Amino acid sequence: MMRVILEVKEQLKPNLPIEAECITPKNFLDPEREFHVWKGNKELDLTDIFHVRKDGNAKSAEQVEITIRGDSSHIKRVGEYMDGGKIIIEHDIGMHCGNFMSGGLIEIRGNADSWLGREMHGGKIICHGNAMDYAGSGYRGEKKGMRGGLIEIMGNAGDFAGETLAGGEIIIHGNAGDMPGVDIKDGRLTIMGDCSRPCGNMAGGECRVFGTAYDMLPTFRNEGPTTIDDVTVTRFSGDYTSRGLGTIYVVNCKYMD
Amino acid sequence: MQEIKDMVCPFCGCLCDDVTLEIENGEIVATDNCCAIGNAKFLGKNRLKNPIKKVDGKWVDITYDEAIDTAVDILLDADRPLLFGWSGTHGEAQCVGVHMNEILGGVIDSTTSVCHGPSILAIQEVGHPGCTLGQVKNRADLIIYWGCNPIEAHPRHMSRYTTYADGYFLDNAFRNRKVIVVDVRETETSNVADEFIRIKPGGDYAVLSSLRAILRGKGDMIPDSVAGVTKTQLIQVAEMCKTCKFGALFFGVGLTMAKGKYKNVRNAIEFVDDLNRHTKFTLTPMRGHWNVYGANEVMSWMTGYPYAVDFCRGVAFYNPGETTAVDILARKECDACMIVGSDPAAHFPHSCVEQLRDIPMIVIDPFQTMTTTLADLQIPVAVTGIDAEGTAYRMDGVPLKVKKAIDSDYPSDTEILTRIYDIMLEVKGL
Numbered sequence: 001m002m003r004v005i006l007e008v009k010e011q012l013k014p015n016l017p018i019e020a021e022c023i024t025p026k027n028f029l030d031p032e033r034e035f036h037v038w039k040g041n042k043e044l045d046l047t048d049i050f051h052v053r054k055d056g057n058a059k060s061a062e063q064v065e066i067t068i069r070g071d072s073s074h075i076k077r078v079g080e081y082m083d084g085g086k087i088i089i090e091h092d093i094g095m096h097c098g099n100f101m102s103g104g105l106i107e108i109r110g111n112a113d114s115w116l117g118r119e120m121h122g123g124k125i126i127c128h129g130n131a132m133d134y135a136g137s138g139y140r141g142e143k144k145g146m147r148g149g150l151i152e153i154m155g156n157a158g159d160f161a162g163e164t165l166a167g168g169e170i171i172i173h174g175n176a177g178d179m180p181g182v183d184i185k186d187g188r189l190t191i192m193g194d195c196s197r198p199c200g201n202m203a204g205g206e207c208r209v210f211g212t213a214y215d216m217l218p219t220f221r222n223e224g225p226t227t228i229d230d231v232t233v234t235r236f237s238g239d240y241t242s243r244g245l246g247t248i249y250v251v252n253c254k255y256m257d
Numbered sequence: 258m259q260e261i262k263d264m265v266c267p268f269c270g271c272l273c274d275d276v277t278l279e280i281e282n283g284e285i286v287a288t289d290n291c292c293a294i295g296n297a298k299f300l301g302k303n304r305l306k307n308p309i310k311k312v313d314g315k316w317v318d319i320t321y322d323e324a325i326d327t328a329v330d331i332l333l334d335a336d337r338p339l340l341f342g343w344s345g346t347h348g349e350a351q352c353v354g355v356h357m358n359e360i361l362g363g364v365i366d367s368t369t370s371v372c373h374g375p376s377i378l379a380i381q382e383v384g385h386p387g388c389t390l391g392q393v394k395n396r397a398d399l400i401i402y403w404g405c406n407p408i409e410a411h412p413r414h415m416s417r418y419t420t421y422a423d424g425y426f427l428d429n430a431f432r433n434r435k436v437i438v439v440d441v442r443e444t445e446t447s448n449v450a451d452e453f454i455r456i457k458p459g460g461d462y463a464v465l466s467s468l469r470a471i472l473r474g475k476g477d478m479i480p481d482s483v484a485g486v487t488k489t490q491l492i493q494v495a496e497m498c499k500t501c502k503f504g505a506l507f508f509g510v511g512l513t514m515a516k517g518k519y520k521n522v523r524n525a526i527e528f529v530d531d532l533n534r535h536t537k538f539t540l541t542p543m544r545g546h547w548n549v550y551g552a553n554e555v556m557s558w559m560t561g562y563p564y565a566v567d568f569c570r571g572v573a574f575y576n577p578g579e580t581t582a583v584d585i586l587a588r589k590e591c592d593a594c595m596i597v598g599s600d601p602a603a604h605f606p607h608s609c610v611e612q613l614r615d616i617p618m619i620v621i622d623p624f625q626t627m628t629t630t631l632a633d634l635q636i637p638v639a640v641t642g643i644d645a646e647g648t649a650y651r652m653d654g655v656p657l658k659v660k661k662a663i664d665s666d667y668p669s670d671t672e673i674l675t676r677i678y679d680i681m682l683e684v685k686g687l
């Protein structure tokens with residue numbers, strides 16, 4: 001088992017974003033590897049940004065556990081293309097955490113910035129705080145967002161959560177913002193709280209809203225009541241702007257009439 | 258007195274190219290064919306005489322040489338410079354800006370990100386069924402203005418291209434061309450419409466979805482009223498669109514900046530796509546600044562991306578919401594800024610303006626603006642279309658040569674930017 005502790009150093013110009021896609025468990029297997037990060041237009045060594053401590057040995061990514069301490073809210077792309085092992089982030093994390101991840105676990109004890117788990121394929125992300133916009137979504141112009149794995153957000157999510165969702169599962173325990181699951185194709189999006197305008201242009205997949213869906217879109221057909229885990233919900237099919245192959249279950253909904 | 262014909266108006270995205278200017282003693286004294294806002298620009302005063310620099314909180318006059326050296330120092334010192342504006346200058350200057358951004362490792366963004374950025378995001382998702390304004394003028398028998406008020410913002414749009422224009426392939430265009438206006442409030446434009454659809458704020462997406470469902474014969478589930486619009490009117494409008502010969506949908510920031518932003522535009526594009534199964538229909542964003550479209554063209558052909566291009570790591574990266582000027586400024590993610598031909602202090606949210614105040618800022622602009630008050634350095638330049646010339650793109654993507662009317666001692670944007678760029682190359686040994 002290898003434990004890596006990365007403690008963020010005090011920064012000059014602390015608001016400038018840092019891109020650190022080199023932080024994945026697999027990369028720490030190679031003792032010779034150099035770790036470069038970018039702060040603005042300057043390429044730096046990992047040790048310019050973090051106090052790095054490494055204990056133990058590992059043969060595979062699964063045996064590596066990385067802990068990020070201190071203010072990491074401006075550090076982007078942590079865990080990008082991660083395929084196994086574990087990353088624990090003790091506070092907030094910057095944008096694009098877990099981009100394209102295919103295996104392993106990322107646990108965020110604070111909040112996550114936008115594009116959490118963008119186009120993720122597998123593995124698991126747990127965010128104990130809130131996630132900003134575009135959790136589990138796709139890149140600009142991309143047809144498919146998240147395709148597999150699980151994102152679980154214990155707090156609230158911002159707008160466009162699960163935009164172009166194409167597989168896997170997103171569970172939001174708090175509220176979601178506007179347009180969760182817009183252009184969803186497949187996969188499952190669960191919102192325990194409220195949201196507005198879920199699943200515009202839905203082409204497939206499933207969305208469950210256990211709170212109130214405000215400004216429910218008029219192009220979903222009410223298919224009557226049913227139950228999920230003893231909770232009475234209304235089933236809708238849609239979106240009839242396209243072929244109506246998706247399903248939304250909502251406990252309450254309100255239209256903008 | 259001298260009269261010059263067929264000049265291009267450098268104010269709005271219509272780029273009217275039939276303006277007549279009257280020149281007396283090397284100054285423009287009157288205009289003809291121009292609308293009131295274009296006229297005000299041609300006759301504009303308030304130009305800064307020479308470069309100014311803020312020293313201990315006070316403005317001092319400096320020479321162009323000093324100004325250029327100061328600009329170079331500020332930009333080369335930065336770890337994440339932001340080069341913003343660009344919609345108020347010509348394409349040649351925009352090219353120099355992109356080159357400069359590449360060697361600086363900065364972020365270059367145009368005012369697109371606060372007007373039609375969402376339109377471009379939507380176009381990147383589902384394409385752009387567009388056409389030139391000439392096609393609209395000569396063929397379209399149905400015009401939709403969605404979330405825009407051309408009578409105020411593009412005053413000659415209706416007389417040159419739509420409602421009041423003759424159409425080569427239309428009989429009695431003025432009478433037979435129908436106009437639909439969609440907006441959240443009554444406007445001067447809605448008052449002259451054949452059909453006015455008044456939507457509750459934030460209801461655009463639902464209304465577009467409903468129209469699409471009706472077109473597909475799935476209108477049965479649509480409730481009697483959608484975001485303030487009756488089902489009867491929705492059915493009637495869908496029918497008007499389906500049965501026209503050539504429809505043209507124009508839309509403005511009322512759609513792009515309403516809740517849902519680019520997904521509204523995507524829905525509008527898909528509505529137009531659906532209509533193309535029945536008839537010919539096109540869509541055109543009503544671009545505001547005269548050369549904001551040019552900024553998108555230049556950045557696209559040089560970097561692959563139309564705006565918000567981040568070169569910090571030496572290669573182009575694009576992600577509106579992350580690399581757009583408003584987001585960078587609000588999050589305080591830049592440490593120097595250069596503004597070219599734009600006035601962000603007048604339009605940006607408070608948090609962004611604060612950041613502009615707190616970091617070194619260079620302004621390249623002919624006029625004193627709100628942004629001047631926050632700057633550390635301003636370099637005055639010639640005005641394209643008055644005493645400088647260059648290329649600009651009309652809102653439908655047609656490039657036009659913007660000529661100059663008079664000579665002056667002011668350098669053009671291209672000259673100033675090239676001088677800054679050349680010194681940077683020298684310092685960097687490139």
Ligand code: SF4
Nearest residue numbers: 266269273292295413
């Ligand atoms: S409509 Fe626009 S381009 Fe035409 S004259 Fe008026 S401001 Fe100038």
